[in-house]
Amino acid sequence: MRALLIALTVALTVFGLSACVLPQVGEVAIGVDDAGGPVLVMASCEGPAEFISLSSTAQEPEGVRESARTDRDWRVDLELTNPAPRNEDPAAVSLTAPDDRWNAVGVIDVVAGDDDGRLYRASAWPTTETNLGSIEFTTADLAEIGEGEVLYYERDDKRIGPVSAFIETGLSTC
Secondary structure: OHHHHHHHHHHHHHHHHHHOOOOEOEEEEEEEOOOOOEEEEEEEOOOOOOEEEEEEEEOOOOOOOHHHHHHOOOEEEEEEEOOOOOOOOOOEEEOOOOOOOOEEEOOOOOOOOOOOOEEEEEEEEOEOOEEOOEEEEOHHHHHHOOOOEEEEEEOOEEEEEEHHHHHHHHHOOO
């Protein structure tokens, strides 16, 4: 009986964890606007985003393992909801001054080069059943992004490159 309970508990835990993972249907990247504020750029196989969030946590000192990030105390700084997404919506959204189609909860004042000691994570979802992943960045990262460039993940490596290279990488997940 005890073995059956253990097996059932393990099965429910595995099923529960696997059920929580939303399929990724694109990618997100970070660019900057003229004032140096972050702009979320999206490459989506499923249409425009309905939800965007920006969270932050204190940066770890140099030499702290990457895997330690999962134990951090993340706070939600900004939530954006697009109540009526359309396919013709722009694939880029300013995180410091979102346009009128977005309902915003929270405010951020993040500018390239102003070291605020925080690590940011921006995420987007085209529906409640799918996601576009997330991108982590600092204000120092923003300062390195040039005009027409974005910070994005290619495989597991963060890189800065032209928007066109990001779009190609992002849509390759389709």
